[in-house]
Structure formats: C-alpha cells, structure tokens
Amino acid sequence: MGDIVSALVITVIALAALAALLGAMYWVVGRLPKKWREGARAWVFLFPSAVAVTIGLLVPAIRTIYLSLLDDNGNKFVGFENYVDVFTTTGTRLTVFNSLSWVLIGTIATVAVGLAMARFADGMRIESAAKSAIFLPGAISLVGTGLIWGFVYAGPPFDVGLLNAVTEGIPGLPDSWGGGGDRLWLLERGFGGVDPPDSAPGVNTFLLIVVFIWAQAGISTVIFSAAIKGVPDSLIEAAKVDGATDQQTFYRVTLPYIRSTIVTVATLTTVAGLKAFDIVAATTGGRFGTSTIANEFYVTRFVQGRSGVGATLAVLIFILVIPVMILNRRAQARAEEMMGG
Amino acid sequence: MATITLEKINKVYPNGFHAIHDLDLDIADTEFLVLVGPSGCGKSTALRMVAGLEEITNGEMRIGDRIVNEVEPKDRDIAMVFQNYALYPHMSVYDNIGFALKLAKTPKDETDRRIREAARILELDEQLDRKPAQLSGGQRQRVAMGRAIVRQPAAFLMDEPLSNLDAKLRVQMRAEIASLQRELGVTTVYVTHDQVEAMTMGDRVAVLKDGFLQQVDTPQNLYDRPQNVFVAAFIGSPSMNLFEGTLTLDSSGQGGSLTLGSQAISIPSEVLAARPALAAYDGQPLIYGIRPEDMEDASLDSRPDDQCIHGEVSLVEALGAEILVHFGVDAAPVDSGDPDAVVELGDTAVVVGRFNPRSRIRLRDSAKVAVHAERLSFFDSSTRLAIWD
Numbered sequence: 001m002g003d004i005v006s007a008l009v010i011t012v013i014a015l016a017a018l019a020a021l022l023g024a025m026y027w028v029v030g031r032l033p034k035k036w037r038e039g040a041r042a043w044v045f046l047f048p049s050a051v052a053v054t055i056g057l058l059v060p061a062i063r064t065i066y067l068s069l070l071d072d073n074g075n076k077f078v079g080f081e082n083y084v085d086v087f088t089t090t091g092t093r094l095t096v097f098n099s100l101s102w103v104l105i106g107t108i109a110t111v112a113v114g115l116a117m118a119r120f121a122d123g124m125r126i127e128s129a130a131k132s133a134i135f136l137p138g139a140i141s142l143v144g145t146g147l148i149w150g151f152v153y154a155g156p157p158f159d160v161g162l163l164n165a166v167t168e169g170i171p172g173l174p175d176s177w178g179g180g181g182d183r184l185w186l187l188e189r190g191f192g193g194v195d196p197p198d199s200a201p202g203v204n205t206f207l208l209i210v211v212f213i214w215a216q217a218g219i220s221t222v223i224f225s226a227a228i229k230g231v232p233d234s235l236i237e238a239a240k241v242d243g244a245t246d247q248q249t250f251y252r253v254t255l256p257y258i259r260s261t262i263v264t265v266a267t268l269t270t271v272a273g274l275k276a277f278d279i280v281a282a283t284t285g286g287r288f289g290t291s292t293i294a295n296e297f298y299v300t301r302f303v304q305g306r307s308g309v310g311a312t313l314a315v316l317i318f319i320l321v322i323p324v325m326i327l328n329r330r331a332q333a334r335a336e337e338m339m340g341g
Numbered sequence: 342m343a344t345i346t347l348e349k350i351n352k353v354y355p356n357g358f359h360a361i362h363d364l365d366l367d368i369a370d371t372e373f374l375v376l377v378g379p380s381g382c383g384k385s386t387a388l389r390m391v392a393g394l395e396e397i398t399n400g401e402m403r404i405g406d407r408i409v410n411e412v413e414p415k416d417r418d419i420a421m422v423f424q425n426y427a428l429y430p431h432m433s434v435y436d437n438i439g440f441a442l443k444l445a446k447t448p449k450d451e452t453d454r455r456i457r458e459a460a461r462i463l464e465l466d467e468q469l470d471r472k473p474a475q476l477s478g479g480q481r482q483r484v485a486m487g488r489a490i491v492r493q494p495a496a497f498l499m500d501e502p503l504s505n506l507d508a509k510l511r512v513q514m515r516a517e518i519a520s521l522q523r524e525l526g527v528t529t530v531y532v533t534h535d536q537v538e539a540m541t542m543g544d545r546v547a548v549l550k551d552g553f554l555q556q557v558d559t560p561q562n563l564y565d566r567p568q569n570v571f572v573a574a575f576i577g578s579p580s581m582n583l584f585e586g587t588l589t590l591d592s593s594g595q596g597g598s599l600t601l602g603s604q605a606i607s608i609p610s611e612v613l614a615a616r617p618a619l620a621a622y623d624g625q626p627l628i629y630g631i632r633p634e635d636m637e638d639a640s641l642d643s644r645p646d647d648q649c650i651h652g653e654v655s656l657v658e659a660l661g662a663e664i665l666v667h668f669g670v671d672a673a674p675v676d677s678g679d680p681d682a683v684v685e686l687g688d689t690a691v692v693v694g695r696f697n698p699r700s701r702i703r704l705r706d707s708a709k710v711a712v713h714a715e716r717l718s719f720f721d722s723s724t725r726l727a728i729w730d
Contacts, residue, residue: 241415241420243445245415256429259431338472
C-alpha cells in the first residue's frame with residue numbers, strides 16, 4: 001500500500017516538475033527578442049519528445065549498429081564479418097528469403113483481398129456485418145492468432161487439426177503425408193523433403209503467410225472501403241456515361257483515385273511483414289524452414305546469446321524498411337499533387 | 342442527333358417520395374431545352390433519368406426511336422456535363438477528353454484528331470498535358486464541355502454546369518455554350534435554377550415545381566403569357582408583383598376596377614374586351630400581377646390618376662440604365678409557391694417598380710406610381726391558373 005502511494009506521489013511530482021520546467025522555459029522564451037521568439041517557442045515544445053526520441057530510439061539504434069560490428073561476445077571489432085555471415089550462412093539466408101516472401105506475398109495478397117472485399121461488400125445489404133466479420137481477426141493479438149492457426153494446421157500427435165477434419169472426407173487425398181499416420185500441414189521438414197536449415201522456403205512459410213493475410217485483410221478492407229466511399233459519386237457517374245463498364249470504372253477511375261490509400265496500406269503491411277515475429281514464434285518457433293529475420297534475431301540474440309549476429313539482423317530489418325519509406329513518401333507526394341493538395 | 346421523348350414519366354424513391362409526376366416532354370432534334378425550377382423541383386432527377394443514372398419508376402423514355410428505360414447509361418449515346426465537372430483527377434486534360442473515345446476503342450489517330458479539335462474549339466490547346474488540379478475553374482468547365490463534345494453524342498445533358506463559376510465567367514460561358522450547341526446542332530437538355538440562364542440559352546424552357554411540369558414554352562412566351570401564378574413569379578427578375586384583389590366591373594360592363602388593399606386601379610375596357618372570361622369574376626377576388634417594368638414614376642408618365650397607386654418608398658436601387666424602386670402597399674402579398682423566394686408576411690406587400698433613371702423618387706418618399714393596367718396578368722385565386730381568354 002505504502003509502495004503504491006509513494007509511487008503515485010513520485011509520479012505526480014515528476015509530472016508537476018516537467019510542467020513547471022516547460023512553463024518556466026515558455027516564460028523565458030516569451031521574454032526573448034521578437035525575432036528569436038517564434039523559433040525558440042517551437043523548441044520548447046519539441047524538447048521533451050526530442051529527449052525521448054534520443055534516449056529511446058537514437059541511442060539504441062546507434063548502439064545496435066555498433067554492436068553489429070563486434071563479435072558475438074561484444075568484445076572484438078570484426079568489421080562487416082557478421083553481415084557476410086548472415087548472407088553466406090544457409091540458415092540466415094533462408095530467413096532473409098522468408099521475410100521477403102512475407103513482404104511480397106503478404107502485401108500483395110492483403111491489398112488484393114482488402115480491395116476485393118471492399119469492392120464487393122460496397123452497397124451490399126449485409127455490408128457492415130460482412131465487414132465486421134472480416135475485421136474481427138485483426139482485433140486478436142498476433143500471438144493469439146498464431147495459437148489459433150496452430151490448431152487449424154495441427155496434425156498428429158495432437159489430433160485436433162481443423163484442416164485435417166475438413167479434408168478427411170475429400171476422396172483422393174492421401175491418408176498421410178509429412179510423416180506419421182496423418183496429414184501434416186506444417187511439415188516437419190522443409191520444402192521438397194529436405195531437412196532444415198538447408199531446405200528451400202516452402203509450403204510451411206506460405207501457410208504462415210496465410211495466417212498473416214487473415215490477420216491483416218480485415219483492417220485493409222475497412223480502410224479501402226472508407227476510401228472507395230470517398231470517391232465522388234459524380235466521378236463514377238461520369239465514367240458510366242462515358243461508356244465504362246463497372247469493371248472499367250473500378251480499374252480506371254476508382255483505383256487511381258484511392259491510390260494514396262493503397263500505397264499507405266501496402267506500406268503498413270510491408271513493415272508488418274518485415275517485423276513478422278509473433279505468428280512464427282507462436283506456431284513453429286521458426287523451425288521447419290519458417291524463420292523470419294525478426295524471429296532469427298530473437299533466437300540468435302536472446303536464446304543463443306550471440307549479440308553480434310543478433311544486432312546485424314536487427315540492422316538488416318532497419319535497412320530494409322528505409323526504401324519502403326522512401327517509396328511511400330514519393331507515392332504520397334505524387335498522389336497529393338494529382339489531387340491538387 | 343436525336344429527339345428525346347418523355348411520356349408520363351414518374352419517379353418514386355424507395356422511401357415513398359414522389360419526385361416526378363407524369364412528366365411529358367417532347368424535345369426536338371437539335372433543340373436546346375432548359376429545365377428550370379426552384380431547388381427540389383425534380384429537374385436534376387428528370388435529367389438523371391434521361392442519362393440513365395436514375396431508374397424510371399414508370400412511364401416511357403425514348404431517345405430517337407429507341408425506348409431506353411432499361412438501357413445502361415453507357416449505351417444511351419449521351420454525354421453529360423456535371424455541376425462539379427467530375428473530371429478524372431489522375432488523368433491529363435487530353436486523357437479526360439479522350440476517355441470515352443478510348444473506352445469505345447476508337448482508332449488512335451482519330452481519337453487524337455478529335456481531342457485536338459475539341460481542345461481547339463474550347464481553347465484548351467495549351468492545357469492538354471495538365472492535370473485538372475492545375476486548371477482554373479473556367480478551364481475545368483471547358484474540359485467538362487470538351488469531354489462531352491468529343492463524343493459527338495445523340496444528346497448533351499448538362500446539370501447546372503455554370504453554377505460553380507463566378508458571375509462574370511458565368512455570363513461569358515453562358516453565351517459560349519449556347520453558340521457551341523447551335524454550331525454542333527446536338528439536342529441538349531440543360532438544368533439550371535437560374536432563370537436568366539434559362540431565358541437566355543433555351544430554345545424552349547420547361548418550368549418544374551414539386552415534380553410537376555408547370556409550362557413548356559419559348560422564353561418570351563413564358564414571360565409574356567405565364568400559365569399560372571408560379572411561372573409568372575418565377576420567370577423574370579425582379580419578380581412579377583402579385584396581389585390578391587377584387588375585380589368590380591362598372592355598370593356598362595366596359596371597364597372596371599381592381600382593389601389593391603385600400604387603393605384601386607382602374608381597368609381599361611380593352612383589357613376586358615381581350616379577356617371575356619374576366620366578366621365571370623365580377624365582384625370576386627382574384628390574383629393579378631404587374632411586372633416591374635409595367636410601372637413608372639407618375640411624374641414621368643402621363644397616366645390618369647385612377648391608374649396610379651401610392652406607397653412609401655423603402656429602397657431605391659440605382660442601376661444606371663434604370664432604377665428599381667421598392668415601395669409598400671397595404672394589400673395582402675401572394676405566395677407564389679417558390680420555396681427559394683423570400684415570403685413576405687403580414688398585410689403589407691412590397692412592390693418593385695423598374696423606373697426610368699430620370700425619376701427623382703427618394704427613399705421614404707410617398708411615391709405616386711403609374712400602372713400600365715393594360716399589361717396586367719390575371720389568375721384564378723383557387724386554381725391559380727392564368728386568365729388569358
């Protein structure tokens with residue numbers, strides 16, 4: 001009890017001190033000569049977040065880059081050896097390839113499914129019910145999602161697999177594959193029967209990307225749906241009068257109109273795909289050729305305790321996000337120019 | 342080129358709102374027909390039904406000889422100009438104008454020739470590579486026109502195409518659209534709420550109110566012989582002054598007088614001779630109207646005293662070539678039924694007269710105003726229909 005009270009008191013005092021500090025700085029700035037006042041005032045308000053960004057983001061990022069240049073114990077400077085390692089070791093190379101598959105397949109499918117659902121749900125009598133249904137998976141934490149799909153894909157010895165139950169009745173399917181006496185969906189080996197880590201990425205990773213799409217499609221549907229509703233009616237009518245079929249109207253008028261929304265959703269999904277960790281960790285833990293960069297980073301750094309390669313993998317994610325951000329910025333700028341924004 | 346025929350067209354929305362009642366219109370080939378009316382009168386709905394953007398509840402719509410009730414907009418061979426222009430923001434002016442031709446798979450060189458021809462007519466040659474966002478309001482309006490004329494369609498449908506332009510540009514584009522239409526000879530249906538546009542542009546004007554067609558006629562006939570109180574008040578600016586009064590014929594039956602509140606206007610015999618039906622209204626209340634230009638400052642007009650009225654001047658608007666004088670009389674004002682008009686309340690009607698600028702009438706004067714009684718319009722006070730015969 002005493003602990004809680006003192007914690008509360010300290011919190012209040014800290015907040016009051018921060019407010020007092022800001023107030024004092026604002027007061028001081030107000031007394032500055034006029035030509036400095038505006039700029040200085042902005043800095044007063046930027047100051048707390050600048051401090052937070054520096055401590056919480058900038059310093060760790062620089063330290064991570066530094067660590068990636070040291071050996072796994074963080075003692076010896078090894079230059080780019082860790083980077084060479086990541087790209088020459090079969091296991092980590094597969095990891096990079098898997099992550100790129102997540103980004104590519106996951107993003108394209110999420111955008112496509114979202115657009116299709118938004119288009120066909122638009123104006124339907126059960127539109128809001130349909131959209132709620134597809135939105136729901138996105139409300140579950142990704143770890144929960146992973147666990148649920150673990151059950152869907154489950155094979156022996158846990159005889160609870162939903163897919164197995166469904167496919168039981170389909171004639172022509174072999175009684176078992178992947179070893180054991182039943183159908184294994186997440187194969188305990190990599191693609192083509194080659195054991196990991198030397199296997200190619202295959203059906204396992206694809207099955208996990210399906211889970212990712214299931215989790216992402218809902219929010220993308222909702223966003224696209226709102227964007228499609230924002231297309232002016234007169235534009236659609238003009239296209240109809242101009243002789244466009246529904247399909248031509250959608251592809252030539254609606255899609256270009258909501259382009260900046262598509263770019264945004266694609267960017268968000270790409271970043272989510274690059275960070276893919278929860279689903280992998282909750283289903284296979286990265287085994288059977290399914291590891292992603294983020295999962296590999298976790299395993300390398302926190303399970304195996306190898307700080308050099310771990311930091312390198314973290315930097316790799318960081319580097320891969322940069323071009324996505326640049327492309328996003330450019331596409332947004334083009335879209336704004338088009339709309340006269 | 343085609344005729345457009347509407348036969349007993351009705352529009353009932355799913356919520357039960359009956360927007361158009363038994364609308365009959367015969368629009369001739371190459372005709373410029375204007376649909377005009379106050380907001381909510383159903384003029385845009387009617388146009389959208391011609392375009393196929395609005396379903397027809399019942400009745401028959403023909404473009405040329407073809408019944409188009411169930412025909413998709415894209416197959417009706419019509420071009421439409423929207424109020425907000427509805428330009429495709431991601432396409433250049435060139436692609437905006439050429440979009441319909443591209444969809445119709447017109448050969449590339451012909452498409453190009455027609456786009457450039459349209460751009461030349463509309464003076465958009467310099468803007469072909471620009472996006473709509475980079476154009477001025479007037480240029481956007483021209484692109485919308487270009488998109489219509491490049492099609493060489495059976496009909497142009499225009500839904501208040503000038504209402505987003507400033508006043509000066511609107512006057513200029515009004516003339517340009519009218520002359521362009523005459524040059525191209527394409528049947529045109531034009532919707533507007535602006536009766537000046539209607540009068541200046543249309544070969545004929547159809548006046549709508551509450552989904553009912555009030556009158557279709559040439560602009561001058563609408564102005565000179567309105568068929569009911571609403572058309573009389575709606576066409577003309579400032580509006581016709583409308584009053585409720587009682588007609589009393591004198592014993593000879595040759596002349597008579599009309600009450601205007603506590604005043605009276607003497608009615609010359611030729612008015613009654615031209616309209617024998619008025620005899621039936623002897624001693625009865627009726628509605629009558631005076632156009633502003635049919636009144637004059639009495640000091641500039643040699644009318645007998647019994648054709649003059651008096652009222653206190655509440656506003657004088659000097660327009661240079663004329664002055665508009667507002668003055669009050671103690672007669673009950675008549676509500677013409679125009680939802681956009683300012684409804685006067687109480688027992689005082691404000692009368693607007695269009696006087697010669699040499700008039701010396703000043704604010705708050707008690708003005709003596711000559712009424713050209715031979716130009717009066719009369720309406721039955723219950724049916725509100727005009728009495729011309």
